Amino acid sequence: MQQIEIVHPVLNRTLRLEALFEKLEYSLHDQQRLAGLCFYRGRYLAQMGRYDDALDAFETAANWFQFRSATQMKSCLHYILNLASKLGKRRVLAKWQGWCDGLGLDLDSPDADLSVSRDFPELFPEAQPADNADPLSNYLLIMPEWEERKPDLRNPNRVIKGYGPTPTPQLSLFANLGQVEKVRQLLRAGADPDALDRNNGSALLNALQGHDDACVRALLPVTSTDTINAKTKGGKSLLLMAISLGSSDYVQRLLEKGADVEVTGPNQQTALYETVSHFVDPMTMARAALQHGSGPEMPAFLRKTSSPFHDEEARARSATRYHPDELAVLPEMAEHFSKGDCTDLRKIVQLLLDAGANVNAPAGSSRLTPFLYAAEIGNSWLLQTLVDHGADVRSQDERGGTAFSRLHYFGHSHLVSEFLSWLPPEDRIWLRENGFR
CATH class of the missing domain: 1.25.40.20 (Ankyrin repeat-containing domain)
Structure with missing residues (x-):
């Protein structure tokens, strides 16, 4: 008896599309239109959740367009920069950022996960498993749950995930929430006020961002001068944060603790410029x-x-x-x-x-x-x-x-x-x- 192979309709459609792309690539060999096909194949692969393959396709298209079409080159760069940043492809990102600098394109991509999610909001049903967690969840916090959380005094320097996009030392978490008693408990238990999160933010910076005076007063005396002058990866510093709050009291106390008066922000602005x-x-x-x-x-x-x-x-x-x-x-x-x-x-x-x-x-x-x-x-x-x-x-x-x-x-x-x-x-x-x- 002849065996009949049954192919799922969705899988069959995927195979047909792949075969169609291969046939088109063969027929367009060495033609300019091949670059346009690579661009659209990149979009297709991204919709399939194959972000690495999509990035390769966009790069192939960009290599062709870079001396031929500024508009199409910029369209390729859009996806290359967002995908390379999301995937952590530093060399790829640096290469094409260099092109952007040469073309005079001012870059500003604060959240690659969110950008890719917006570029490809609904992946195809047959898409490969991809990191499709809603990136907006990084910006949303259910505050009552965090406010009721108890400090882990046995592990005072414990790092907590889920409170924002960056894993956070619990001392910083409670400082940002303005829960000064928990901050004091952790300090007594040996929590390090100079411990920085992955973004280079300190507990004192979190207290300032949370606008809580009691936590600032508890943390300022025990925070080192090096930490006071540390800047986050985004260019924030304690002195600039105090200025943005308009608090002369905080500014005075930070300067007395050794804050660098010439510290610069993300746009190379000094503290005085920021105040102006x-x-x-x-x-x-x-x-x-x-x-x-x-x-x-x-x-x-x-x-x-x-x-x-x-x-x-x-x-x-x-x-x-x-x-x-x-x-x-x-x-x-x-x-x-x-x-x-x-x-x-x-x-x-x-x-x-x-x-x-x-x-x-x-x-x-x-x-x-x-x-x-x-x-x-x-x-x-x-x-x-x-x-x-x-x-x-x-x-x-x-x-x-x-x-x-x-x-x-x-x-x-x-x-x-x-x-x-x-x-x-x-x-x-x-x-x-x-x-x-």
Whole structure:
């Protein structure tokens, strides 16, 4: 009797598709259209959960397109960067990041798992097992369960998984929750306040992020200077975090503990520059958010695209139509990033200047100094304070703009006469002659 092999319909469809791809590849050998086929095969393989094979296909397509089609090359790069980052393919990622640098593409991909999940939200039914856990779960916490958790005093330095995307020492976990009694119990049991999580965050940083004063007070005296000056992989530090909270008390205590006044953040901004940025009026920032989006501070799960390119994210956010209820919360959101002129911020400026902060230190590629940024903001007290502490009044930004021209450009012409009155005659003459370029 002849044996009849029964093939499952889903498997049969998969085999037919693979055979079709092979037939097309053979017929398109050495033709330009073969690169386009590789691109679509990469999408197919990703939908099948075969991410490594998909990455190879996208790379093959990109190697062909790199000198032939900028648009198709960028489409390939989108998937290559997201997949390589998700799979931990560092060499592949570095290679194509280099291409992006050469093409002038500004990269900003904060969560590769989330980006790949958005690129391929529903895998084919016949897909191979893949890491399809919902990446949004990394951003969601069931707080009552964590708040009721008891500290493991037998293993005081125990690392806990599930509290956010990074495994966290339990001391940091309870510090972030603001449970000071559990923090004290763990410290008495021998928990190390200088233990860092995989993101390089400390218990004290978690306490600051949790806005809990009692935990900060418990941890600050026992945290070493090295830990105080440590930065997370994302560029956060204790001093910059205290400034973002607008707490002059925390800033003063950190400086007394040896915090580095010239510590820089993720955009190479100094502590003084960061403080100056908070003098921006929150309503001004809210209006800017409507026009340009909220920049890299926007949480990954709230971003509008899975693109690893910053300009595409900015375009997506600028094209977003906001509901009136969403607009109503913008000023409150803006206050998280900007405090506006207030007593605490002025005190932080004085504390940093007294500690030797460099008023002429440029930040990142923009080359803006705290002084030039203050001219953009248009705050008279801030400008005069920085001038009194040695600001280079002839300094220029990357386009040759001076404080004089920036005051005019950003709508603060009413401050120009006052600003010039603080300067010696030779500087006033120089600025008038070189102020506009």
